[in-house]
Amino acid sequence: MATTAQRPDIFSERFGSPKDPPILLIMGAMASMLWWPETFCRQLAGRGRFVIRYDNRDTGLSTKYPPGAAPYNFEDMVDDAMRVLDDHGVGKAHVVGMSMGGMLAQSVALKYPERVGALTVISCSPLGVDTSGLPGATEAYKEHSAQGGDVDWSKREQVLDFMVNDARAIASTRHPFDEERTRAMIEEDYDRSSGLASATNHFLLKGGDPQRTVRDLRTPLLVIHGTADPLFPIEHGETLANAVPRARLVKVEGGGHELHPNDWPRIIEAIAAHGRSLTRPACDM
Numbered sequence: 001m002a003t004t005a006q007r008p009d010i011f012s013e014r015f016g017s018p019k020d021p022p023i024l025l026i027m028g029a030m031a032s033m034l035w036w037p038e039t040f041c042r043q044l045a046g047r048g049r050f051v052i053r054y055d056n057r058d059t060g061l062s063t064k065y066p067p068g069a070a071p072y073n074f075e076d077m078v079d080d081a082m083r084v085l086d087d088h089g090v091g092k093a094h095v096v097g098m099s100m101g102g103m104l105a106q107s108v109a110l111k112y113p114e115r116v117g118a119l120t121v122i123s124c125s126p127l128g129v130d131t132s133g134l135p136g137a138t139e140a141y142k143e144h145s146a147q148g149g150d151v152d153w154s155k156r157e158q159v160l161d162f163m164v165n166d167a168r169a170i171a172s173t174r175h176p177f178d179e180e181r182t183r184a185m186i187e188e189d190y191d192r193s194s195g196l197a198s199a200t201n202h203f204l205l206k207g208g209d210p211q212r213t214v215r216d217l218r219t220p221l222l223v224i225h226g227t228a229d230p231l232f233p234i235e236h237g238e239t240l241a242n243a244v245p246r247a248r249l250v251k252v253e254g255g256g257h258e259l260h261p262n263d264w265p266r267i268i269e270a271i272a273a274h275g276r277s278l279t280r281p282a283c284d285m
Contacts, residue, residue, distance in 0.1 A: 028099025073207030128213025174254025226255020
């Protein structure tokens with residue numbers, strides 16, 4: 001395991017043929033690549049795409065640091081995405097980010113425009129745009145989130161219970177919440193990661209270019225956002241799409257801050273269609 005912020009080990013996995021147009025999936029805060037479910041990735045690869053998912057720093061099998069003492073910032077995580085593409089011999093990709101991963105994806109497209117042929121942002125807010133007039137997280141979600149301060153992240157069952165409740169708090173209002181499936185995935189994530197305490201470092205991230213704004217984006221943008229997202233209400237997705245000329249907004253009716261399996265067909269179709277113009281082969285470096 002790497003011990004420096006400059007050269008962490010970033011664990012990644014790929015699906016499909018390297019001869020197909022590549023897609024890089026970036027997940028959000030505290031989330032390993034398992035939050036891009038394997039079946040979701042395989043279905044996306046089945047649309048003729050070379051799909052890459054990876055564990056962010058402090059999650060999964062990637063390098064971890066002591067909780068509260070991570071020697072890296074937001075820009076380092078932006079650069080991690082480029083390292084993953086390099087590791088897979090990918091010169092240009094369709095970058096897809098969700099939640100904090102959506103912020104990272106926006107920054108990747110702005111910092112490395114030559115590496116991003118298409119951009120999809122899911123359940124996120126616009127980078128570098130004044131959102132003070134937009135609605136914030138719902139009161140119910142803020143009440144739940146505040147309970148995270150009382151969690152002992154070294155105690156497995158306590159963490160699992162909180163994380164399952166968190167998944168329930170951000171879930172779709174249209175589809176039933178599958179607690180058994182959700183708990184099984186979170187248990188796998190916890191055990192695979194040897195605990196989730198280090199992942200809380202994501203909430204302490206600093207850095208990022210203050211001059212960077214999505215309004216300067218020239219990469220084709222697709223925004224996917226649930227109409228019932230309690231963390232970033234739909235107005236955030238609408239503002240993001242309106243900030244970029246010719247951006248497309250796909251609203252997931254009743255969708256929360258999640259990738260619900262019932263919504264996969266529409267989400268996968270939208271992502272595949274958006275990246276249709278990216279025909280450059282993956283191994284082009």
